Each structure stands twice: as structure tokens, then as C-alpha cells.
Amino acid sequence: MNRNVIHRLFNTDAGIAAVALRIPVGIIFAAHGAQKLFGWFGGHGLYGTGQWMASIGLEPGLLMALLAGSAEFFGGLALIFGVLVRPAAVVLAFTMLVAILAVHVGNGLFMSNGGYEFGLALLAASVSLAITGAGRASVDSLLDQRVRAH
Numbered sequence: 001m002n003r004n005v006i007h008r009l010f011n012t013d014a015g016i017a018a019v020a021l022r023i024p025v026g027i028i029f030a031a032h033g034a035q036k037l038f039g040w041f042g043g044h045g046l047y048g049t050g051q052w053m054a055s056i057g058l059e060p061g062l063l064m065a066l067l068a069g070s071a072e073f074f075g076g077l078a079l080i081f082g083v084l085v086r087p088a089a090v091v092l093a094f095t096m097l098v099a100i101l102a103v104h105v106g107n108g109l110f111m112s113n114g115g116y117e118f119g120l121a122l123l124a125a126s127v128s129l130a131i132t133g134a135g136r137a138s139v140d141s142l143l144d145q146r147v148r149a150h
Contacts, residue, residue, distance in 0.1 A: 003147055009086060010144035011133060018135025019082075025125045026079030029092060033073025036065055058102060071095045079129065082138025086130055093126035 012018065035043020044052065046065050053068075054061025071091045078088035096119050104116035111118050134140040 006147045007144060009084070010140040010147065012085075012135055012138070012141055012144070014132035014135040016136050018129065018132055019137050021125055022079045022082060022085065022129060022134060022138070025122065025129070026076045026081075028076070028122065029072045029079065030076030033069045033071070033076055036069030037073055056103065068095055068099075082134040082140055083143075085134035085138065085140050089126045089128075089130035093123055093130060096120075096123035096126060 031041055032043075034040040036049040037046055039045030039048070043049070046062065046069065049069065050060075050062035050065035052061070053059075053064040058064040072095060075088040075092045075095075078084050079092075100116045100119040100123065104114060104119055107114035107116070109115045109117050109120075
């Protein structure tokens with residue numbers, strides 16, 4: 001792969017502050033993905049989530065559940081460990097945009113009414129990480145340093 005492409009993928013101008021955003025947001029995403037994929041933490045698992053997604057018009061439901069659950073679980077892990085943060089954050093932002101528009105927007109802003117405020121906060125965090133990158137304390141930063149050194 002071209003060094004310039006690798007540098008753009010892993011480079012980050014963010015300092016240590018990105019960790020304060022990346023880790024808790026990653027935990028939230030990974031936990032929600034685990035609910036969808038594995039039924040952990042009170043979730044319905046892949047088939048239950050797939051049935052629900054089909055019932056709201058996201059067809060095929062099982063595929064949509066697999067895509068959303070995988071984006072959240074594996075994207076969340078990527079944020080936690082600080083590896084491939086930019087691409088993971090872009091996928092997570094897209095996932096939140098779909099969730100907001102397909103599920104929550106009709107319920108208004110507030111979570112107490114099933115609204116989109118939580119999804120909006122996760123969307124904003126994902127967009128921020130897509131722009132800034134993983135930050136200095138990350139695998140991405142270490143990989144970028146190695147690429148620049150060679």
C-alpha cells in the first residue's frame with residue numbers, strides 16, 4: 001500500500017484528549033453491537049434484532065441486523081483499541097445516521113420519547129473521531145510513526 005495512503009489513514013492531529021472520547025464511545029458502541037449480535041446485556045441477538053428491523057421496514061432484517069451489529073461491535077472495539085479509528089468512525093457515523101432517520105427522528109429529540117438525542121450524540125462523536133483520528137495514545141499513532149520512520 002502507498003505510504004501516503006497509510007499516513008492519511010493513521011495520521012492524527014489529536015492529542016491525548018481523543019482517548020477521553022474514543023474509549024467511552026467505543027464501549028457504548030461495542031455493548032450495543034453485542035446486544036444485536038450475541039444477545040448480551042439484555043439484547044435480542046441477531047435473529048430477534050433482525051425480526052425487529054424487518055418489522056420497521058429495514059429489509060432484509062437479518063442482514064441489516066448483522067451489518068448494524070457488526071459495525072457497532074467491531075467499530076466499538078476499533079475505537080477502544082485505537083486501531084483503524086477513522087474508517088471505523090465513518091462506518092459508525094453512517095450507522096447512527098441510519099438509526100436516527102429510520103427509527104428515532106419521528107419521536108422528536110428526547111430519549112424519554114424514543115427520540116434521537118443519544119444517536120445524535122454518538123453521531124457527533126463518530127464524526128469528530130473521523131476528522132481528528134485516534135489521537136496520540138493509539139495503535140494508529142504508533143503505526144503512523146513506523147511508516148514515517150521507514
